Amino acid sequence: MFSSDILIQISPYLWLTAGAFVVLALGLFVQNEKKPLFVLITCMFLLLSILSMFCIGDPVYIMNGLLLHDKFGCWFAVLLLVSLFVVVMMIPYQTKLVAEYPSAVLSLLLMSACGGLFMIFSNHLVVFFVGLELLSIPLYVLVGLGHHKGKSSEASFKYFLLGAVAAAVFIYGTALIWSSTSSMRIDELFEIFRSPLYQTLPKTFWFGLSLVVVSLLFKLGVFPFHFWIPDVYEAAPASINAWMSTASKIAVVGVLIRLFYMFPVLDSFEPEHVTSKWMITMGVFSIFSMMWGSIGGLYQKDFKRLLGYSTISHMGYVLMFISSTFGKSYDETFEVLFFYLCIYVIANLVMFLLISQSEEKQDVTVDNCKGLVTSHPVIALGFAFGLLSLAGLPPFAGFVAKFKLFYFVIGQGGIYLVIFAILSSIISVVYYFRILANMFLEDGHTTFQVQQEGRRIWLILFLAFLLILFGILPQIVQNWLF
Amino acid sequence: MSFLSLQIFFPFLCGMLLLFLPSSKQKYIWNITIGIAAVTFLMSLMLWTQFDFLIPTIFQWEERFDWIQKYGVYYHIGVDGLGLVMVTLSSFLTLIALYLSRNSIQKRVKEFAFSMLMLETAMIGTFCALDLFLFYVFWEIVLLPMCILIGVYGGEKRMYATKKFFVYTLFGSLFMLVGLIALYNINMTNHGMVSSSLVDMTLMKVPASQQFWLLIAFLLAFLIKVPVFPFHTWLPLAHVEAPMAGSVILAGVLLKMGAYGILRFAIPLFPDAMIQIAPWMIALSVVGIVFGAMMAYAQSDIKKLIAYSSVSHMGFVTLGIFSLHPTALTGAMFQLVAHGLSTGALFLMIGYIYDQKHTREMSQYGGIASVMPRYTVIFFVTTLAAIGLPGLCGFVGEFLILMGAFQSHVISSPVVIIGIAVSGVVLGAVYMLKLFEHMFLGPVTNEKNQKLKDYKWGQLIAMGALVICMVYLGIRPNSLLQILKIQHVQPVEISVVKEVRRVQ
Numbered sequence: 012m013f014s015s016d017i018l019i020q021i022s023p024y025l026w027l028t029a030g031a032f033v034v035l036a037l038g039l040f041v042q043n044e045k046k047p048l049f050v051l052i053t054c055m056f057l058l059l060s061i062l063s064m065f066c067i068g069d070p071v072y073i074m075n076g077l078l079l080h081d082k083f084g085c086w087f088a089v090l091l092l093v094s095l096f097v098v099v100m101m102i103p104y105q106t107k108l109v110a111e112y113p114s115a116v117l118s119l120l121l122m123s124a125c126g127g128l129f130m131i132f133s134n135h136l137v138v139f140f141v142g143l144e145l146l147s148i149p150l151y152v153l154v155g156l157g158h159h160k161g162k163s164s165e166a167s168f169k170y171f172l173l174g175a176v177a178a179a180v181f182i183y184g185t186a187l188i189w190s191s192t193s194s195m196r197i198d199e200l201f202e203i204f205r206s207p208l209y210q211t212l213p214k215t216f217w218f219g220l221s222l223v224v225v226s227l228l229f230k231l232g233v234f235p236f237h238f239w240i241p242d243v244y245e246a247a248p249a250s251i252n253a254w255m256s257t258a259s260k261i262a263v264v265g266v267l268i269r270l271f272y273m274f275p276v277l278d279s280f281e282p283e284h285v286t287s288k289w290m291i292t293m294g295v296f297s298i299f300s301m302m303w304g305s306i307g308g309l310y311q312k313d314f315k316r317l318l319g320y321s322t323i324s325h326m327g328y329v330l331m332f333i334s335s336t337f338g339k340s341y342d343e344t345f346e347v348l349f350f351y352l353c354i355y356v357i358a359n360l361v362m363f364l365l366i367s368q369s370e371e372k373q374d375v376t377v378d379n380c381k382g383l384v385t386s387h388p389v390i391a392l393g394f395a396f397g398l399l400s401l402a403g404l405p406p407f408a409g410f411v412a413k414f415k416l417f418y419f420v421i422g423q424g425g426i427y428l429v430i431f432a433i434l435s436s437i438i439s440v441v442y443y444f445r446i447l448a449n450m451f452l453e454d455g456h457t458t459f460q461v462q463q464e465g466r467r468i469w470l471i472l473f474l475a476f477l478l479i480l481f482g483i484l485p486q487i488v489q490n491w492l493f
Numbered sequence: 494m495s496f497l498s499l500q501i502f503f504p505f506l507c508g509m510l511l512l513f514l515p516s517s518k519q520k521y522i523w524n525i526t527i528g529i530a531a532v533t534f535l536m537s538l539m540l541w542t543q544f545d546f547l548i549p550t551i552f553q554w555e556e557r558f559d560w561i562q563k564y565g566v567y568y569h570i571g572v573d574g575l576g577l578v579m580v581t582l583s584s585f586l587t588l589i590a591l592y593l594s595r596n597s598i599q600k601r602v603k604e605f606a607f608s609m610l611m612l613e614t615a616m617i618g619t620f621c622a623l624d625l626f627l628f629y630v631f632w633e634i635v636l637l638p639m640c641i642l643i644g645v646y647g648g649e650k651r652m653y654a655t656k657k658f659f660v661y662t663l664f665g666s667l668f669m670l671v672g673l674i675a676l677y678n679i680n681m682t683n684h685g686m687v688s689s690s691l692v693d694m695t696l697m698k699v700p701a702s703q704q705f706w707l708l709i710a711f712l713l714a715f716l717i718k719v720p721v722f723p724f725h726t727w728l729p730l731a732h733v734e735a736p737m738a739g740s741v742i743l744a745g746v747l748l749k750m751g752a753y754g755i756l757r758f759a760i761p762l763f764p765d766a767m768i769q770i771a772p773w774m775i776a777l778s779v780v781g782i783v784f785g786a787m788m789a790y791a792q793s794d795i796k797k798l799i800a801y802s803s804v805s806h807m808g809f810v811t812l813g814i815f816s817l818h819p820t821a822l823t824g825a826m827f828q829l830v831a832h833g834l835s836t837g838a839l840f841l842m843i844g845y846i847y848d849q850k851h852t853r854e855m856s857q858y859g860g861i862a863s864v865m866p867r868y869t870v871i872f873f874v875t876t877l878a879a880i881g882l883p884g885l886c887g888f889v890g891e892f893l894i895l896m897g898a899f900q901s902h903v904i905s906s907p908v909v910i911i912g913i914a915v916s917g918v919v920l921g922a923v924y925m926l927k928l929f930e931h932m933f934l935g936p937v938t939n940e941k942n943q944k945l946k947d948y949k950w951g952q953l954i955a956m957g958a959l960v961i962c963m964v965y966l967g968i969r970p971n972s973l974l975q976i977l978k979i980q981h982v983q984p985v986e987i988s989v990v991k992e993v994r995r996v997q
Contacts, residue, residue: 405630414674418564421674422681433667437660444659448652452644485561
């Protein structure tokens with residue numbers, strides 16, 4: 012029944028699931044003190060999954076068209092898995108997160124990665140929903156494991172409640188889409204859209220599609236569905252933040268592009284056209300989330316909360332890009348978007364993983380990094396690279412990424428969007444600069460304490476170094492991808 | 494890698510190596526840093542020996558290879574006469590500023606040295622870049638070391654000054670980025686080819702109707718950096734709070750980058766819009782000249798006075814540029830160098846005296862001519878050069894600018910404009926001489942000033958080199974004027990004439 016071919020195709024999921032169960036089972040027999048063993052096994056399964064990803068080549072529908080395996084999805088998936096790999100490698104052993112329940116945490120992480128993979132490759136709304144839940148439910152749990160007991164539980168509950176509502180909205184939207192088209196496969200919806208049939212689609216279909224998109228925007232955390240981000244980011248353990256701020260973004264962006272590719276291409280801009288209505292809505296959302304993220308971050312004291320706001324505005328840029336890619340295929344948009352996401356992911360990993368090295372001893376706030384450069388120069392350097400890249404200053408990779416993004420959007424006639432994006436960049440530079448000034452320019456004694464100085468810091472520094480390398484030689488990524 | 498690339502990156506690479514030295518060995522770090530700066534300066538002099546002075550408008554030492562292929566971005570560098578002069582000015586001022594900062598910077602010396610060297614690389618890179626993208630990258634990199642210089646080694650309000658400097662200049666340059674991308678796209682639709690190389694972009698002419706907003710976006714960055722009148726508020730603050738070397742580089746080179754950007758990029762890329770916008774910019778420049786001079790007169794803080802005088806003098810530069818007349822343009826370029834030398838020297842001297850007295854209040858000094866004779870002589874010559882006394886460098890630039898502006902086609906009532914601008918020169922003499930009188934002449938009013946130390950031989954030689962340059966350029970301006978030509982003066986002039994004829 013199962014040919015070996017299909018086995019190869021689904022092996023990435025299998026390795027992740029197997030890994031999750033093996034690690035969980037191992038927790039029953041092995042003492043919690045042997046954390047390196049757990050981490051080693053998790054990393055091994057992740058590596059296997061990443062390697063098996065390279066067997067996926069030409070676009071192919073598998074599982075009766077439930078999943079679509081293609082090159083583009085593959086890159087998103089590899090990015091997702093590599094970022095999990097880095098997170099797992101970097102989780103400090105002393106934190107409560109790993110010290111108390113190593114097997115549970117690691118297996119939850121693997122499961123949510125599996126969910127992310129389902130989302131990226133899904134060709135069917137229900138499979139997508141399963142992936143979404145598989146990604147989110149472990150995150151609800153993991154967020155609650157922060158060291159502030161009350162705050163973490165509150166954030167976890169908040170995240171869960173809102174996430175559940177979003178999931179319900181998604182299901183409702185899917186049902187409406189199914190009732191009006193009798194299909195839930197994305198490629199079949201695509202056929203309908205590209206045929207003249209799409210003009211006869213009932214209102215319920217559009218309502219359903221908007222509900223689906225709303226729940227995706229919720230996961231992405233853009234305006235007006237962004238309220239959970241700062242709270243959850245503040246309370247969650249930083250290692251989990253690193254995973255949360257990359258995984259769900261990568262997965263959702265991969266899907267949104269695929270969904271909006273369905274829309275008919277706009278030859279000339281008619282405000283009454285379906286595509287242009289959607290473009291305007293998404294554009295307005297992106298403007299608001301860029302501005303919200305940059306203005307809201309100005310007065311934040313907590314470092315992670317501030318990064319939450321920064322995430323909102325960065326996802327605003329991504330949404331700005333997506334809003335101008337309606338009807339465009341992956342071929343045109345992939346390179347820009349993937350480069351942007353890569354840089355965003357690397358920068359966020361650097362930031363959160365550096366925070367995770369200290370946070371249980373002492374909350375990391377903007378004020379207590381004063382004079383960091385004198386006590387921990389290497390860590391300060393890592394922070395500086397990450398922040399400057401997030402701020403989009405040359406010669407850091409964030410600049411090239413932003414440049415490509417703006418270039419594409421202006422080419423699509425979105426100069427107004429870009430002007431808002433520039434304004435938001437200028438405002439958000441103020442808070443990035445505030446942290447950098449505290450670290451490098453102010454005198455003072457930092458309370459930042461690194462729990463474990465050691466070789467693992469160099470891994471983060473390697474990532475930080477990538478940020479400058481890709482900024483100076485962006486060709487590397489480009490040549491590698493194509 | 495050509496010699497010019499080496500010239501650009503040499504300070505930075507050496508600075509990187511410097512970071513590995515132990516910070517306790519301050520003496521070695523200073524010696525090595527000054528050595529690196531000296532070698533960089535010698536390298537820029539090497540450029541002079543190989544420069545073909547018969548063709549100063551042609552880019553020499555050109556180097557070009559692909560950087561980001563898909564977007565037509567090249568690593569394209571080269572210098573013409575203007576670039577060569579600016580590169581030399583940057584390396585010269587960096588060397589002298591480093592040499593004279595030796596006694597005033599005591600803490601975190603290694604970081605200071607690294608910032609200065611990185612700044613030098615970024616400045617030289619800005620003046621050599623012939624690709625807009627590359628130019629933008631260098632232009633932005635300049636901000637980071639400058640922020641460290643002001644933020645770590647500055648005065649009490651340094652954090653506020655740094656923040657304002659950073660955000661203000663970034664505000665302008667991000668709009669330049671939008672303009673740059675929009676320019677790309679326009680070229681893409683009109684010519685089907687993307688390239689950010691200046692040479693290619695000049696060939697692909699932008700339709701006159703689209704030039705205006707692009708020019709506005711570019712000018713926003715340049716005018717803030719210069720700074721032209723309503724955008725100048727960051728300058729006095731940054732100058733006052735910056736350490737001596739920071740002030741020198743800021744006044745001597747960074748302000749010039751704005752004017753350089755207009756000359757190098759705005760004029761050739763948007764010639765039609767330049768004519769359109771020139772009258773407004775001339776009005777702003779003239780307002781800036783008078784406003785800066787009046788503000789300078791009102792200051793009691795010496796550094797603030799010099800900072801406002803910079804606003805006034807840079808007003809002359811923009812007046813010269815936007816007159817769009819060859820004589821005025823040459824004058825503006827000359828003024829860049831002259832102002833860099835004289836203001837740089839003034840900040841160096843104020844920094845020297847500040848290190849001893851820790852005050853910048855004019856009233857705290859008085860009659861120190863008798864205490865510090867060598868210092869006084871140098872200060873006097875520099876003051877005269879800043880005022881624009883014939884025979885010193887300041888005169889040539891201002892004279893050429895005013896002469897060119899008088900003949901300019903874009904100024905409808907030259908008598909009024911020139912009249913106001915000249916009143917700025919007069920006011921300049923008033924506030925500078927007031928400063929000189931309050932600080933140096935009369936009896937020593939403050940007893941503590943008796944203990945002030947005069948320049949030692951080494952410092953005297955460094956300052957003397959600046960003074961010699963000022964005098965030499967005043968007496969033989971031709972040595973510089975013959976190479977201060979840019980390629981695109983001619984076409985602008987022709988199109989100005991055409992425009993005027995069309996109007997008539």
